[in-house]
Amino acid sequence: xxxxxxxxxxxxxxxxxxxxxxxxxxxxxxxxxxxxxxxxxxxxxxxxxxxxxxxxxxxxxxxxxxxxxxxxxxxxxxxxxxxxxxxxxxxxxxxxxxxxxxxxxxxxxxxxxxxxxxxxxxxxxxxxxxxxxxxxxxxxxxxxxxxxxxxxxxxxxxxxxxxxxxxxxxxxxxxxxxxxxxxxxxxxxxxxxxxxxxxxxxxxxxxxxxxxxxxxxxxxxxxxxxxxxxxxxxxxxxxxxxx
Amino acid sequence: xxxxxxxxxxxxxxxxxxxxxxxxxxxxxxxxxxxxxxxxxxxxxxxxxxxxxxxxxxxxxxxxxxxxxxxxxxxxxxxxxxxxxxxxxxxxxxxxxxxxxxxxxxxxxxxxxxxxxxxxxxxxxxxxxxxxxxxxxxxxxxxxxxxxxxxxxxxxxxxxxxxxxxxxxxxxxxxxxxxxxxxxxxxxxxxxxxxxxxxxxxxxxxxxxxxxxxxxxxxxxxxxxxxxxxxxxxxxxxxxxxx
Numbered sequence: 001x002x003x004x005x006x007x008x009x010x011x012x013x014x015x016x017x018x019x020x021x022x023x024x025x026x027x028x029x030x031x032x033x034x035x036x037x038x039x040x041x042x043x044x045x046x047x048x049x050x051x052x053x054x055x056x057x058x059x060x061x062x063x064x065x066x067x068x069x070x071x072x073x074x075x076x077x078x079x080x081x082x083x084x085x086x087x088x089x090x091x092x093x094x095x096x097x098x099x100x101x102x103x104x105x106x107x108x109x110x111x112x113x114x115x116x117x118x119x120x121x122x123x124x125x126x127x128x129x130x131x132x133x134x135x136x137x138x139x140x141x142x143x144x145x146x147x148x149x150x151x152x153x154x155x156x157x158x159x160x161x162x163x164x165x166x167x168x169x170x171x172x173x174x175x176x177x178x179x180x181x182x183x184x185x186x187x188x189x190x191x192x193x194x195x196x197x198x199x200x201x202x203x204x205x206x207x208x209x210x211x212x213x214x215x216x217x218x219x220x221x222x223x224x225x226x227x228x229x230x231x232x233x234x235x236x237x238x239x240x241x242x243x
Numbered sequence: 244x245x246x247x248x249x250x251x252x253x254x255x256x257x258x259x260x261x262x263x264x265x266x267x268x269x270x271x272x273x274x275x276x277x278x279x280x281x282x283x284x285x286x287x288x289x290x291x292x293x294x295x296x297x298x299x300x301x302x303x304x305x306x307x308x309x310x311x312x313x314x315x316x317x318x319x320x321x322x323x324x325x326x327x328x329x330x331x332x333x334x335x336x337x338x339x340x341x342x343x344x345x346x347x348x349x350x351x352x353x354x355x356x357x358x359x360x361x362x363x364x365x366x367x368x369x370x371x372x373x374x375x376x377x378x379x380x381x382x383x384x385x386x387x388x389x390x391x392x393x394x395x396x397x398x399x400x401x402x403x404x405x406x407x408x409x410x411x412x413x414x415x416x417x418x419x420x421x422x423x424x425x426x427x428x429x430x431x432x433x434x435x436x437x438x439x440x441x442x443x444x445x446x447x448x449x450x451x452x453x454x455x456x457x458x459x460x461x462x463x464x465x466x467x468x469x470x471x472x473x474x475x476x477x478x479x480x481x482x483x484x485x486x
Contacts, residue, residue, distance in 0.1 A: 086329065209338065221466075224467045
């Protein structure tokens with residue numbers, strides 16, 4: 001735990017990024033954060049060949065988790081060609097709270113190796129996009145495990161070819177800014193799976209006229225929900241400050 | 244030009260996709276389309292080892308271009324590691340009308356080789372997602388060439404870190420469902436470039452709290468605008484059918 005006046009030696013990748021990419025120098029102010037919501041203000045005290053010394057100008061603060069919390073369940077275990085990596089990276093960047101590989105009849109497994117790799121992708125992306133709270137990459141869950149969660153959730157969107165256009169569904173769902181995003185596998189959910197999810201309370205939403213790949217549907221849905229929540233939050237803030 | 248009763252021999256990739264992936268058989272009904280808006284209904288007359296014969300059941304029809312038309316200008320020439328490929332693929336899938344590599348002070352070139360490759364990515368994605376109208380991949384344009392186009396456009400959104408949240412900007416911009424999307428390079432636009440774009444009439448929009456990569460910002464903005472337009476269109480249709 002660093003406190004005010006404490007010094008942290010920064011080396012390796014972060015040192016390179018700060019000095020070569022961001023071109024920071026002695027006396028530049030910086031903020032360090034740990035991906036668990038902790039952040040600390042300070043400045044660069046000195047730079048030498050192998051690293052830099054950061055001095056904390058105040059005690060660390062703890063950032064509250066965002067009020068916007070979207071939890072993604074996507075059947076991406078069978079995706080090839082870096083598409084799963086990409087899905088994880090983009091969910092991290094866009095600010096998903098968690099991502100859970102979904103096991104379905106047509107996408108029944110995810111290998112253990114792959115999960116390790118995806119966790120590395122998640123961490124690298126969190127650093128790149130300066131997330132204060134890392135995305136939680138959960139172990140895979142099968143659809144029977146998802147159903148009770150959907151039933152308990154306030155809002156769960158299920159991407160389905162013929163669903164209500166997403167933004168219309170959002171307009172009628174009010175100002176909730178958290179919930180579940182559920183996206184099926186290549187070859188889609190079975191009819192039985194769709195029915196079960198709908199009976200559990202999922203709202204089917206359509207994502208336009210084209211046949212989208214799993215990763216594209218996930219990212220399109222997440223991006224729109226995050227940007228929707230983002231503007232709802234601003235409206236709330238405005239109405240509070242006016243009230 | 245095929246007319247009713249005409250036969251088309253389908254071989255190669257499409258043959259493989261229709262018979263192995265979609266598992267289509269003799270007498271199954273299918274629709275062929277050419278990516279220029281032409282489509283034709285028919286059925287599979289026969290399947291042999293090397294291909295299948297499609298027989299047209301009616302004359303070809305011409306689908307009108309979608310009323311939703313978003314034109315993307317993104318500075319992605321310097322992206323590495325397949326990120327530019329990915330950006331092109333996702334813009335195609337999500338239904339962008341055109342994509343133009345933008346040349347800026349901090350991203351001044353795109354190599355000729357690369358454009359050929361990106362055009363192949365575009366075509367493959369169009370086929371995969373069954374677009375009736377292919378996305379036009381334009382030659383690169385520099386920012387001075389973009390300014391007069393922005394000035395003439397009804398709606399041009401510029402992705403900027405501190406902009407108005409996108410959905411709030413959309414709510415106040417009404418029901419336009421076409422316009423420009425402008426996204427800067429790695430390292431961002433210069434202040435001068437941002438000022439010039441804003442003076443030409445671009446609306447700066449924010450994409451949430453995280454630092455997004457060029458391709459992520461482009462796709463998040465495009466997905467949200469497409470889904471927004473999609474639901475506006477449905478509202479229009481509903482109000483017409485009620486009127």
